[in-house]
Amino acid sequence: MAASPSQSPPSDHQQNQSSSSDDDETNTRRDADIRARDAFAKRLRERDDDQTKKKFKAEPVSHESDRSKLSVEELRKRSRHVYLKSRKEKKIDELEQELADEDYLFKGVKLTKREEEDIKLKRIALNLAREHDQAQQMENVDRYHMPTGKSDETSKNDRYREDNRYSDAKANGQSGQNFEQRKWEDEVIHTALPHFGSLDKDAKSKQPKYDYILDEEIQFVQQLTIPGVNEFLQQKEKSKLHEHEDENKRKYRTLLESRKTLPIYKFREDLMSAIRDHQVLIIEGETGSGKTTQLTQYLFEEGYCEADTEDEDEVEDGDDDDNIKLPDGKKKTKKKMMIGCTQPRRVAAMSVAARVAEEMNVKLGREVGYSIRFEDCSSERTIIKYMTDGMLLREFLGEPDLASYSVLIVDEAHERTLHTDILFGLVKDIARFRPKLKLLISSATLDAEKFSQFFDDAPIFRIPGRRFPVDIYYTKAPEADYVDAAVVTVLQIHVTQPLGDILVFLTGQEEIELANEMLLERTRKLGTKIKELIILPIYSTLPSDMQIRIFEPAPPGGRKVILATNIAETSLTIDGIHFVIDPGFCKQKTYNARNGMEALTITPISKASANQRAGRAGRVAPGKCFRLYTSWAYQHELDDNSIPEIQRTNLGNVVLLLKSLGINDLVNFDYMDPPPMETLRLAFEQLYALGALNHKVELTKLGRRMAEFPLDPMLSKTILASETYKCSAEILTIVSMLSVNNSIFFRPKDKTLLADTARQAFFVPGGDHITLLNVYNQWKDTNFSTQWCYENFIQFRSMNRARQVRDQLETLMERVEIEILSNPADTIGIRKSICAGFFYHTAKFSKNGMYKTIRHQQSVLIHPNSALFDQIPRYVIYFELVLTTKEYMRQVIEIENEWLRETAPHFYKTKKLDDDDKVKKMPKVLGKIKAELERNYS
């Protein structure tokens, strides 16, 4: 069924799809591309010529410095030049060779458009390099004038150089505004010179490291020349202020008009017919194409929400039953079908739903709604539903065939979240026995082919976006200290480039604070010589009021620079960004399945990520992206894509969920990229040990109850065990507090002592879990006060989140039929419950003064922030192992070893754990799992 319409290869289909008008359009687009590229090449040449002229006059200076005594700096500089020169030659050779190879190998072969463009670009690059080379043979040319951070004596020479430059410019008849502007800028730079790089006195910073090579230009297609949607709306609203048209009507009409300006609008007919013809369609839509908001509306207008009468006979027996139950027995009361659209993030689901409701002129939560954790804003009448991907996954539990949906759109599929990856396998499966179900997978450019392959060669439909071109600059040589380099680049942009905000990507809070300080210090020294520069940090744990500041516009004549973590890569968009600085790193969580240890490590980003970052500069106007790594590094050292989450995360929860959906063979599940065998094995092993799976690897009753909770299986088990010890209320609190990742205690840098004292005041005997309980209960006693949090160095946001989680868990308790009982004094019962879920995470004090984990015999320490830090309990249970400066157990409680036997008799030997304590051997069934996994993965 699914196969027949999609037999033609994707590219063919694409061509068939395009009508003659589209052909025209692609032609004009191509022409525009070529023109743009030519103009670009011309600009480059002109600039090079220009600079060659300028530098030509500077020659005597370099001779002069030749004669002077050679300093170490000078020697370094020279050796660097030699290196750069030889490196460049090598690169040019490589490029030449590559092109020659391509000529030879692909002669007469018809290449795809992309390949052709690739070759074309390489040719242009080569030509430019040659031209530049020729220019350099005349002179030792620095391609850009950049602040150099040289010491006073050399800067004098520099000034001489510059002065010559100006006389030269004047001689060429250059004058007027541009000239003055440049002169002014350069003066600013020169007065600034002694201060640049003054923080680090090492020679490195004194080198001309601020040279950028304009290596390539990413061609973001600028399809339409009309103004952006927002601008359009504003204009409309302003112009109609004095009209007497009905407010709502007017608003609706403007919305309708602005919908038509979206790039996707032109493709509507083709798109709809493609959806009619094919069950699965991959939609390759660039940002700004309008797909997320328009697609659902088009589908609705095409009647995809109408109850399908044919389906009634074929597969929808269940629904028939529902209808028969209706008292009137009306046939036509059959529920309308829904169009579902998943998003990876909550905010996106909410805001897009709100926008669509507005465009359709309905109240949000009725015909158009959204569903995210903690908030279901949809109703019986809802026909267009936006939701987070995890939410749809949960819906499978109640409706395994998703019968109430006629269309499913998986948006932002290229982000490859754990949940979308699982969804892929599931929706592909239900599409097989629900031929009427339409499946739309929407993704960014690069991965479309891969998605197509996964969905049995589903056709790809391409929709252009609306974006501005972004110039990409690379450094000539790798930067050792990217924070410093980023700071220097910020200042450089600030003094040399026209107004427009700067976005810097750093890896974490620490780097952001460091960069912030460096920038403050250096701008302070520059004083009023430079324009105003507002520095704004942003990362997820930053208090909300500070976060909001990044959206305030820069002061007139000034500029803002935003120092951000990865949060600015996808999660939030900031308007007005013209410049992006990308050092090329991010923090990633790594999990070592061998010893259960987690660590956050700084790793290079992927190409996809780098391009995403660059794209952030081209949202409102043409932009520039400065990459603090070399073009070679981009080409050869960065992976194409980031490793999908499914391959680097604990799968306990997912395995449990899939098991409860009746998917028994998880090894042969249809993964787009299968998870590592070791991770699956570990998940099975843990679930077996927790009693969620039996010896036949089937889901047990306990496992079914555990699956109800959106938690790690160990936490779910803890909750279920609290029934036995009659302390479910306390356990719910503890589990909720644990699930907001240790961001409860606030520790500002300038008040560490006060904060630590405040934290220690919460300590209670038993350990950290009980301490967390104490914190929550005290907060509750103040009626969840913000002020109390502030006074006690507690993060209100985290507490609020814990409260939300707790509320949700409490309602889920009804489903598993556990009464909520409170027994606050019985910390033994509380700790035994935790033991029942976390017996895997036991560590015993050993002779060497450290703890050893029972499972892996890993040497670990109690975290210094723990309530048990200066105590030495013989047995402890930990919540997690982290590798930071040392191997630490985080969130620890003291236990008695008898409790292990009591709470996990199948896991621990019945004898008392002693010096030679050993974990019971895993039964053979796990050996079987392992063998099966290995067979399937070989």
Next chain:
DNA sequence: GAGCACTGC
């Protein structure tokens, strides 16, 4: 005596 990328259910 330490140190916290980002999501999501």
